[in-house]
Amino acid sequence: MFINISHKFKSKNFDNRKKKISFIIIHYTETKNLNDAVNLLTSKKRKVSCHYLIDLDGSIYNLVDVNYRAWHAGESKWKRSEDINSRSIGVEIVNPGESSLKKYKKIQILSLIKLLTELKRQFKINDNSILGHSDIAPLRKIDPGKYFPWKTLYQNSIGIWVNEKINDSPLNMTQFNVLMKNLKKIGYPYIKNNKLTQNNKKIINSFHRHHLNRLVDKFPTRASLIKSNDLLKKIFD
Incomplete structure (x- = not known):
C-alpha cells in the first residue's frame, strides 16, 4: 500500500529505544491547526514529540524516525508494560480537543486507517495494543477523546471492539x-x-x-x- 508521507517537519525530541515496538498510541494535538501542532511537537521547552502527525486535510507528516523513541506517552502503563515510549509508535491527529466538541474529519480517519494498517503489518502489532493515550495514562490524559471513532477503525481490521448490549441497570x-x-x-x-x-x-x-x-x-x-x-x-x- 502506497502512503504519501511528508518529511517537511522534524522534531529533535527523541532518544534511543530500549524495547521492541509492540504498541501504537493515538493522540490528539489539542491545537486548532497544523502550525500550532508542529510548534508544540518540535519545541525544545515542551519536550514532546510523536512519530506521525495527521493534519486536518489528511496529510501525514513524519516528525521522528520510528527507530527512535519519541516522547509522546509520558508516564504510562498497559498491563505489565512500562516505558510505553520505548515500546510504541506515537500518532498525533490535529484536533482542538474533546472540550471543543469538534469531531475528527473523515479525511483524517481515512489517512489514519492507511497508516495504521501499514504499521500494524510492518511491526506485527496486536489489535489490543492499538490504544489511546487515555488508555495507558488514565489518571492524567483524555485523548484522543470520546469523539474518536474506534468502531470505524475496528471495521477496517484495526483494534478491538464489541458492540454494546444496552442495559442501564445500576451495578451492585x-x-x-x-x-x-x-x-x-x-x-x-x-x-x-x-x-x-x-x-x-x-x-x-x-x-x-x-x-x-x-x-x-x-x-x-x-x-x-x-x-x-x-x-x-x-x-x-
Whole structure:
C-alpha cells in the first residue's frame, strides 16, 4: 500500500529505544491547526514529540524516525508494560480537543486507517495494543477523546471492539468489583483496589471513552460490565 508521507517537519525530541515496538498510541494535538501542532511537537521547552502527525486535510507528516523513541506517552502503563515510549509508535491527529466538541474529519480517519494498517503489518502489532493515550495514562490524559471513532477503525481490521448490549441497570458492589477486575485484565493500569475511588473513576472514564462513550462522566452500568466481559472473551478467545 502506497502512503504519501511528508518529511517537511522534524522534531529533535527523541532518544534511543530500549524495547521492541509492540504498541501504537493515538493522540490528539489539542491545537486548532497544523502550525500550532508542529510548534508544540518540535519545541525544545515542551519536550514532546510523536512519530506521525495527521493534519486536518489528511496529510501525514513524519516528525521522528520510528527507530527512535519519541516522547509522546509520558508516564504510562498497559498491563505489565512500562516505558510505553520505548515500546510504541506515537500518532498525533490535529484536533482542538474533546472540550471543543469538534469531531475528527473523515479525511483524517481515512489517512489514519492507511497508516495504521501499514504499521500494524510492518511491526506485527496486536489489535489490543492499538490504544489511546487515555488508555495507558488514565489518571492524567483524555485523548484522543470520546469523539474518536474506534468502531470505524475496528471495521477496517484495526483494534478491538464489541458492540454494546444496552442495559442501564445500576451495578451492585459485587458487579462493580467484577468490572474493576475485568478492566485490569484488559490492561488498564493503576487499579489498586475495587473501590469507587477518584482514581478508579478516571480509569472507568478512560474505558468508557474508548468503548462506551455515551457513559463518559457517568456511573458505570450493566452495559459497562457486559462490554468488559465481551471484550475479555474477544481478547483471549
